[in-house]
Amino acid sequence: MEQGLAYRLPPGSPPVARAAIIGLGLIGGSLGLALVQGGLAQEVVGYDRDGEAVQTAVRLGAVTRAAFSSEEAVAGAEIVFLAVPVGSLTKVAAAVAPFTAPGAIVTDTGSVKGDIVYAMENIFHSRAFYIGGHPMAGSEKAGIKAADRYLLENAVYVLTPTQNTDSGALSRLQGLLKALGARVITMDPEEHDLVVAGVSHLPHLLAVSLMQTAGELSREHPITLMLAAGGFRDTTRIAAGNPEMWRDIFLSNRQAILKVLQLWRRQVEALEGVIAREDAMELEAVLQHARHLRNQVPARQKGLLPTLHEIVVTVPDRPGVIGRMASALGGAGINIIDLEILRVREGEGGSIRLAFTTAEAAAGALEILQGMGINARIL
Amino acid sequence: MEQGLAYRLPPGSPPVARAAIIGLGLIGGSLGLALVQGGLAQEVVGYDRDGEAVQTAVRLGAVTRAAFSSEEAVAGAEIVFLAVPVGSLTKVAAAVAPFTAPGAIVTDTGSVKGDIVYAMENIFHSRAFYIGGHPMAGSEKAGIKAADRYLLENAVYVLTPTQNTDSGALSRLQGLLKALGARVITMDPEEHDLVVAGVSHLPHLLAVSLMQTAGELSREHPITLMLAAGGFRDTTRIAAGNPEMWRDIFLSNRQAILKVLQLWRRQVEALEGVIAREDAMELEAVLQHARHLRNQVPARQKGLLPTLHEIVVTVPDRPGVIGRMASALGGAGINIIDLEILRVREGEGGSIRLAFTTAEAAAGALEILQGMGINARIL
Structure with a gap:
């Protein structure tokens, strides 16, 4: 079982002497817990601009030491995780870059890559090895209090190396993330953004618009939300997500989102046309195709996830x-x-x-x- | 606890001497099981044009007797459930109407009401008491094999009486459905269709279009479906539903669906505009509003469902x-x-x-x- 490998470093890999985590929220805190409790890092130094988050991280054992600034946190760290919101990533990176240990590996956990990756490469150029990352894990709750040692276990963790990426640094980072139990895959930054726009950002946008529509309907028909049963709840679950986080994601990945919105608008309009002209055969064909695709989602994941x-x-x-x-x-x-x-x-x-x-x-x-x-x- | 009342008739109500169920699929079969096993009907006569479904219904105990035709099934029944697909409802109704016992209660289980209710009233006019019904329950599987005695328990069961409905028949039907454990509510047929279009048909249509969009993306980026994680799976779960059933629903409720699509299109276009012009404040306000609405879904159900x-x-x-x-x-x-x-x-x-x-x-x-x-x- 591959599961048995979790929390074990690949043979011959010594644990990290010092890791730094800037941003002690759900992802940063969970990374810290896994690094510390999994024995993958001897020391994990953490910083967050929210002092309470830092205290909680220390109390939970997500960091072994709190730093008073992000600059202090990165000093001497072999590997730096920038787990701050997408909207403030490059600002934080610019602040810490001069203090980063030469040859350190720097990665982020933002859910949008693209231009950000090239901006980050420039910021760390000739000092540290930057590799973009996106752990595809989340929780119904945000913040350090929801941090979970097992959050990344079996989660897909996308790395987005470019032609500038150092291959040795990439393979060290891959090894560490695999030791955390993550399923590491590499993708081109632009492809990452487009695909994630399609399978994550677009569904979120639809859930929000669907929720708004139900809200409109409920003004005249107050029973609306009461009748919102299983299917509706499934479809709109993600609309309860953190507004600030999603605002940043939508804005940062604006271009890819507007692109998939076009793709998707064509699908909705085609479907609407088929219904309006009562084309039963074509409608059934579309529904068959959607079901066929939906049934492929788990099938394609065979090998990545265990068969149940x-x-x-x-x-x-x-x-x-x-x-x-x-x-x-x-x-x-x-x-x-x-x-x-x-x-x-x-x-x-x-x-x-x-x-x-x-x-x-x-x-x-x-x-x-x-x-x-x-x-x-x-x- | 209201739960304790399930499967008990209201005081003084004798069980139904004979009920008929035309259409022995998931809903018809589940109704039969609940009526028979709950001791609510002395005899349940069933018919389905699929002989295998009839045999299974007899074997499972969903009917006490199989009829050779729908006409035979309804003869002498006090209450008739027409649990056939929406697309064939009025045809089946017209066939059985002349054989229905005078004064019988006839109800259907279709998920679209509106004009169908008035057509059904005409078909049974001066012979039986027709009342439109929509049990808001389903399953991941269709057909008699998925029938479940408890499917309707605690499920919302909408009845759509009109000004032509006999109040005595309505209250008898309500009593029987409540004895089945269902949460019965009454609504105007048109209001039912509009609300259900918003909270059930629109989510389905959007899930289908989302699945199609991911399918388009996966042609060029085969990794797409593999990255389709939690949120995407939740949002598209319903796209795996039965294509024939949903084809009928979309066509039957065409007008209400096209109406809610207009409402929804305004929401999406507004959201798209906000993203395109990078209006961070407005975007966050929209996301906050959607979250607020989503959080109301369970809150509004207090009283209907127990607080957890x-x-x-x-x-x-x-x-x-x-x-x-x-x-x-x-x-x-x-x-x-x-x-x-x-x-x-x-x-x-x-x-x-x-x-x-x-x-x-x-x-x-x-x-x-x-x-x-x-x-x-x-x-």
């Missing part, structure tokens, strides 16, 4: 059912590795998807649950 | 954690009534939201989990 063996159980809206199922399976030595309430309606139960690592575990679980009188089937 | 007391736990990507947590809480007599993996990344763990019915249970769970060394906090 899943069963679906139907349980009554009664308290305690999940606990009883989990206890029965746990008692039989069967490990549930994923559990998801399929939100077919709002409530306390419904259909639940359980995932197991082996087909045998799934079959065993099926038998136990059916023996408890629970309606279960292999997915 | 929630905690969030952060667990490592390790097998068995969910089972151990659930067993520990179960052993302490604390019932988890909802559990959701917050899909912050694709993998086998992450943050998990646990919900409890009381604040005491949530506090107790917090203490137990923290005692196990698990990072948990009250939401």
Whole structure:
């Protein structure tokens, strides 16, 4: 299992003597926890302009030492993580660059790359090795308090080297991130921005616009939000994200977003036209195609993520059912590795998807649950 | 607890002597199971043009007797559920109307009402009492095999009476559906269609268009679908829905959908304009507003659905954690009534939201989990 490799450095790689983290929010704090608790860095020096975040980071063990300034934090560090908001990245970089140890590796965690990468390369040119990074992990909560040692484990971590990137520095950074349990891939900065605009920023923009539309409808029809059931909640979940962060992302990745908006507008208009002219055959073909594409999302991830063996159980809206199922399976030595309430309606139960690592575990679980009188089937 | 009332008829209401269900798919089958197993109907006669579905319904106990035709099925039934696709509803209704018992209650389960309701009223006029219905429940799977006795429990069930509706028939139908555990609300047919277009059909259409856009991007950038992480998966989940069913829905509710598309287009264009002209203040205001609206979705449901007391736990990507947590809480007599993996990344763990019915249970769970060394906090 690849999982077993997490938190182990590749053979022969000594841990980092000193790492610096500027920006102790969710990502910076989680990086710190993983570096410290995973024994990957002997010392992690942290700085945040918010003194309370620094105190929390020290208390949680996300840093081994707090610095009084970003300049102090980077001094003597072999590797520097700039985990500050995209909007202030180059400003922070310019401030710390003169204090960065010669030959240090500097990376950022911003979700927009493109021009920023070249600006950063210029800032650190002839002093340190800059490599753009984007850990594709997040949480429903922001800030150091939500920091999580395991946040990056199994998360896709994109690095965006350019023709200027030092290959030795790149491979050291890759090794460290892999030791953190991340799935490291490299991409061109521009390609990164376009793809991320399509699969992350555009969905967010749509969720926001959908939420606004429901808000408009609810003025005249107050029942609207009450009827917003499973599908709506899934689709708009991301609209509850941090407004300041998303403002920065939308502005920084403006060009790629406006580009994918064009692509997407053509899709919506085509669909609208098909509905308006009642073209049943074409409409069905479009819906078939979308389903086909959607079903490819997990299929394409094979090899990147482990294949799961899943069963679906139907349980009554009664308290305690999940606990009883989990206890029965746990008692039989069967490990549930994923559990998801399929939100077919709002409530306390419904259909639940359980995932197991082996087909045998799934079959065993099926038998136990059916023996408890629970309606279960292999997915 | 209102839950305790499920599957009990209101005092003084005798069970239905004979119910008929035409269309033995997910909804028809689930209705049948709930009527039969809940003791709400002495006899449930079912028909589906698919003979295999009929056999499965008999085997599962979703009907007590199979009919050879829809006409035979409705004969002598006090209440008739037409659980056929929206596209064939009026055709099926016209076929069975002459065979319907005088004074019977006829209802359908289609997700579009509007003109259909008036057409149905004409079809059953002076013979039976027609009342439009829309159980807002679904499943990740379609068909009788996915039928679930508890599908309608706690689900919102919209009835769309008009000025022609018999009030006695309406209150009998409401009583029966409440006895099934559904949360019955009444709405004007046109209002139903507009609101449902906004909170169900528009999200579906947008998910489809988003999926198509990602498909376009992936032609040139094959990595696209692989990078489609949590937010994208949430937003496009519904795009994997049944194409034939959604084709019918989009066509039947064409007018309301085109209307909400106009509303929504104004929102997107405004958002696009704000991004293009880099208006940071306005962009943040829009994002704040969307978040505010999104946070109202559960708040508005208070009274309709029980308030939950929630905690969030952060667990490592390790097998068995969910089972151990659930067993520990179960052993302490604390019932988890909802559990959701917050899909912050694709993998086998992450943050998990646990919900409890009381604040005491949530506090107790917090203490137990923290005692196990698990990072948990009250939401």
